[in-house]
Amino acid sequence: MLIVMSGLPGxxxxxxxxxxxxxxxxxVLSVDPVEAAMWRAGIDRGQPTGLAAYVVVEALAGEILALGQRVIVDAVNDAEEAREQWRTLARRSGSALRLIExxxxxxDVHRRRLAGRRRGLDCFPEPTWASVQARRAAFTNWRADRLVLDSIASxxxxxxxALAHLEHSGHSGH
Ligand SMILES: Nc1ncnc2c1ncn2[C@@H]1O[C@H](COP(=O)(O)OP(=O)(O)OP(=O)(O)O)[C@@H](O)[C@H]1O
Ligand SMILES: [Mg+2]
Incomplete structure (x- = not known):
């Protein structure tokens, strides 16, 4: 089973x-630390390291799925290309796909959390609240079948x- 997280920064x-x-x-394979690692290794920030990080995580997720194990991918996933990438990987590896937003x-809480969190990713720029707002439509217009969780809960x-949802949704995943 391929479990894919999505949602706005913060x-x-x-x-x-x-x-x-x-x-x-x-x-849990998280995309941002992979991109930060590329920069640390000296890859120029002008290179498409954002896309490359998604592709690296896809390759690693594919290896884990091939072992018959579950994997969780952690990324914003607001772009349709990114979402398509996980659908393709699930299909190719014969895995069930579960989306969690x-x-x-x-x-106010979201904005405070975004401003207050420290991820320990050196040199990784923290997104502004304005840039987060600009990406909101990618979720309100998203029609895919998914579990939506509100982080006001713990x-x-x-x-x-999520565990209850994964256990009861679908049939083929393991
Ligand atoms: N349910 C919660 N209750 C209290 N604090 C939370 C909760 N969820 C997240 N936080 C805090 O809010 C901040 C942002 O959360 P988190 O890092 O999980 O966001 P994210 O969606 O992964 O963001 P990004 O896409 O930028 O990685 C963190 O400091 C985290 O500890
Ligand atoms: Mg995160």
Whole structure:
């Protein structure tokens, strides 16, 4: 089973993904640290490292799925190309695909969390609230079948909801 997180920066994806990863248990492959690693290794920021990080995570996720294990991919996934990439990977590897969107229903809380979090990714620019707002439509217009979690609830509660959803949705995944 390929589990794909999505949601705006600061919405709370990584918090839920990590809690879910501990409980399943399953590895969490997060795209941002992969891009930060490329920069650390000296790859120029003018190169398409954002796209490359998605492609690297796809390759690693494919290896884990080939072992018959579950994997969680943690990325914003607001671009249709990114979403298509996970659909293709699931199809190619014969895995069930489960989409989980994390949103924060209180904009003030979301904004405070975005400003306050520290990820320990050296040199990784933190997105501004304005840039987050500009990406919101990619989620309100998204029609795919998915579990939507509100990060006003705790990551532990949301991971429990996600686990119940993964156990009861669909048929083929394991
Ligand atoms: N349910 C929650 N309750 C309290 N704090 C939370 C909750 N979810 C996330 N946070 C905090 O809010 C901040 C943003 O959360 P997180 O890093 O999980 O967002 P994200 O969606 O992964 O963002 P990005 O796309 O930029 O990686 C973090 O400091 C995190 O600890
Ligand atoms: Mg994150």
């Amino acid at each position: 919405a709370g994806k990584s918090a839920v993904a990590e809690e879910l990863g501990r409980r399943i248990p399953a590895p 994390v949103m924060c229903s209180d904009p 990551p532990a509660d949301n991971a429990r909801t």
